[in-house]
Amino acid sequence: MRPYNVYTLALGSLTLSGVLHRASGSALTVYNVQGPLAVGSRTTTSDTATGTAVFDPSSGTYGGYAAYNPIVLAPPAVPSGLSTQYDLVLPGSAINVQGLSIPQSGSFLGFSVEMSVVTQVVGINASFLQVPFLNLMQLLAQRGGSVNIRVGGNTQDYAVEVDELTNNRGICVEKDTDDTRNPTQTPTLLFTPELLYMLSNASALVNINWWLGIPFNDTSNWRLEIAETGEAILGDRLLGYQVGNEPDLYAVHGHRAANYSAWDYFGEFGEIIEAIAADDAIPRRNNLIAPSVSGTWTPEEVWATGFLTSYDSSLGALAVEKYPDDNCAALYPSGGFGSAKDPQSVFPNYLNHTSGQLLVQPYLTSTALAQQKRKPFYMFETNTASCGGFPGVSDSFGAALWAADYALQMAYSNFSAANLHVGGLSDSYNPFIPPPTNESMFEGWTIGPVFYSVLAVAEALGSSNTFRVIDLNANNGSIYTPAYAIYENNSLARLALFNYVTDSSGASTVTANITIGGGRTGEQLSTPQYVKVKYLAAESVSVKENITWAGQTLGNRFAVDGRLKGSESVQTVQCSSSLGTCQVTVPAPGMALVFLSATAYQEVDPAPSSTATFPTTSVTNALVTVTVDPRILSTSNGNGSLVLAATDHSNRASRGANRGVALSIFISVITGFVFRRRVA
Template identity: 60%
Template sequence: MFPVPLLLLVVYCLPRAYGITVYGVQGPLELATGSAGPTLVYTSDTAAGTAVFDPVNFTGPAAFNPVILAPPPVPSPAPPTSFPINLPQNAQNMPGLSIEQKGSFFGFSMEMSVINQFIGINSTYLQVPFLNLISLVAERAGSVHMRVGGNTQETATVVPSLEGGKVIEKDKADSSNPTETPALLISLEMLYMMANVSSLVNIQWYLGIPFNDTSHLRLQIAEYGESILGDNIIGFQVGNEPDLYPGHGHRPPWWNQTDYFNDFGVVVDAANNDPLIPVKGNLIAPSLSGNWTPESIWDTGFLPAYTDSLSFLSVERYPDDNCAAAFPEAGFGPPIDPQTIFANYLTHNAGKGIVDQYTDTAAVAQQAGKPLLMFETNTASCGGFPGVSDSFGSALWVIDYGLQMAYANFSGALLHIGGQDVSYNPFNPPPTNQSSFEQWTVGPIFYGMLVIAEALGTSNTSQVVDLFQNSNNEFTPGYGIWENGQLVRLALINYVTDPSGQSDYTTTITIGGAQWNEPDATPSSLKVKYLAAESVSVKENITWAGQTLGSRFQADGRFQGDETVQTVTCDETTNTCNVTVPAPGFALVFLSDSAFEESTPSSTPTFATTAVTKTMNTATVPASVLANSNGNSGSERKDLSSTSKGSSGAIQMAGGAPAGLTVLATVLAIAFMIPGFIER
């Protein structure tokens, strides 16, 4: 949020009678002094509906913006705080269940031009926190799917190598494109790097094929992708948001859906006739942004013409955009005040409103036998909204949105990662000038992704239903999840922020029984994991089952603290179980020990570095001095051979990779990040 350690240092230097007030979450954050030293005290004189911390002089990367918004007031009328949930044990008795879903439902979409910031600088130097974070998801979901592409795939060209072993090199930004997307050179080293990541964690990849010029196709990304990544390739996206091509200068203004149909056919024919692309039928389309409807593409005869070439159908959608603020010279109109739209994300209608637009497309996909993907999404395009996209509210939003997509028969969704000029990234490496001493920052939305992985489990048989609970109240949604035909988990959300506790709700759960023509199946006890934070506005101090990934610049990709799981004893006389969900918060309810064990890894592989950076021409400070200095404690940095606090030593790994690639022995947390473009 802001450099509290520096403020504390200032306070120690002031006379004891002085005090400092810093704006915080629920109101001004008073920094009071006394005999015991400085303490942080929340006060509550900030008017509702105004940002509580929004410094006008912040000039750092948007990924680390300090903006904290005011949480919306308790709705009027307030949602009921007590209601029942009565569900059948057997899926066959529950109408409206989704198709079977996988724990890997949520994956990542990464702009091709920022891969060197997040994954590594080449195949021998990989970002350790990235590996640890992906490992957390993989252990819960079974595997992780990541797309490398986006707007920057359209102008990408593969070259054998780049100077210095770089994976990518950016050209000048395209001035005709409103989002200033850079042209991109890709070296084969990028694909080798991705192959090495797949050898360490269970991650598979989608790659983007350039589609900006069908008269000069560049299929090398698919050719080399097949040979280097092999079975770790899931599919190739042809065209990223083609409905925006005329506006981005990739096609003439008159270019329409029929022209898209014809241009797509050019790629299909070329791929089918390319012996260096041995796997056919692995293309992904149409990846529309919402400017065209999917139905307008189906009306061209797209599916019957190209069904044999398609592995997935795809769309892309953001609920809003911050383009006016991100690109003030592009003519998008006046910027949106994030405070005014914050409440839009804190309701069940937010995700449902997007998903409802694709009900017909989901049915078309099912009829065609093709999985439907939300191939790129996040809180808002053009970088997201500071204070919204990086708030605890975004974690609740993404849980609701993800489960709503699963309920509507999407088969997966990819949350976008841009450069450090965006607010919505699930995680961020530190800025370049801090990378030698700061660690990563994990965004609230990443916690939501972990929740979805645990909610859907690893059986690949999970079926989801919107419970429309609490009389379909928009602030207290919930979902039921059946696995192998049996009810195993409940996902319960409370969007309300109310420090008084009066908006916490308690639901009385009954499973099976006469109303479902089933024997009573209410367990004698159940387990509950909570995703918790003080307010929907906060960016730090977020916990999942009592554990945290650390505050800003404190994450190495591993959970900190002990896991805390609540056990609820049920009333076997009335066959009911009472579960309380705090305001705000989320509860994942496990209805059996086996469901809990499936979603709770006993251990997660982690990775340590074998080298450090900036070991020359740097000042050294005795640990005893640094331990009492501002900000970063030298006493906690016991061994610089590891980025993992309290861990020393290195991990040595070797093995085969596709096309004879040798998995190199070292992985390194990179200390010199290249500031990224905003690509979306």
């Protein structure tokens, strides 16, 4: 195995880019956006020949990258009859609690990175890693112990490992756009072993573990190279291999015959096991992950084939994939998905506790079966909605509350891991996204609200791998104010309290009266003298920015470097010794993570000085700007009506709907390489 070498370098290039945001009478065509983007009840028009989306300012529709859509929805009205006071009387010992989950890890909520975008998110190659990505992962690893990431998705089934690529850009993955065999517009991916070295180098810096996928499109020629090189390069950092991504959709997508069934998948799975057994370059034979069905087949249909009995020794984990909804009609208007859904109409579906409960309910039989078989059960890919999510919903603070609640509901229901999907610029649901390549010289990353969910869940579950979760059915089962208790080493350690309501008046702030032991618990009263509280907070469930975790933020769009900004704010709540209660408030909207002991708090609250971050060591020339007399520019190129207000690259008019007029011209000259950093 070659040593881990980590460099940060700049690609030598000369770039001249002119971006013109025209006046309101014109239209702007944005390239490389798949299909039209639904905005409320309206959609953009689309050029079917090129697949581009068009922005027409006169209609108020947005056809830019979905990752930066400007849509802000209206929060639902305050529900009637909301009880703003409720009691929680909890046993201090897990011995006195029925229905606790299996032990869970702080790495429970991880990420699923679409294989086609891994070079945008993780790094260009083994020598160029994305610093914001490393910093974000470090935040999670320091709180939850480690981070688990799946690299795969639809693109993994059509991936081909090659010795080298001819792109001459140093990138370890590229799309074979000449291959048109895939009717779902999923391109064949070509990748080199450099991809695995890149993942390994990231793990050498941050405690990251990986899942990969073995291609499953060609049953006559199993391509096992990713397993061979994965074993050799990643070693213990490799958690396992997914075999078949959503096989229940293969027939619909044209990847198999129309009558393809769970029995056919059973047979093909057996064939790939035989191929792996005959391959001496794959030493581990017991880390396959299946069946990863998406809901068209139930897991029970797969189990009925004898799958678990026949392949028990090869299976490292069982898995499913499930999104609560889809936005496919907006992305593929001619794909037979019906009418596009209005994001405003579906928004309330994500703003209550019922959503997560309904999502896990179909899998409770399978999680119980997994426990009998001593296998972990994964939600291998999920997010707010498939086909990129809903603009205004998937990138809202409401989605952050939803994802944290959903994750804890899965933990309570004996899933062992769940992965939020990370796509590209055509997706609204990304936990994080780098800027478009042509803006990476002067823009930072953008954080999605659901990343804060992962941060909160990592702190809720900690790093001891002994945390057990229970849904408290709090506040008489109110769907707007759920609560969870979390026990560590059989002792009550933390509470997660939610409030889905948006109410700026303060009238919907909820107070939980917490008592530990005493009364009906059968234990002696043991309420602490005080508790510590961290808040996940924002002004409204609709907002996309100014979201804070314990008073800190990662920054607004195009301003994220992966480090928390601002001073941490942790509330100390004094408890009543006479009443034996602690009164913890939960703002509307918000989530409160309550630490019930000093030990529980110290475990996941690292001192800022102890958080290792990674500075950028690339050196580039400063941005060279061009100054032009506005009077000359306003009458140039036949645009007599164009009035230039500024020549500042920070003007972001193109990301909203006709918010201004600007001309930005930049020239960047990168002088060479600066490296190196070696990690043994």
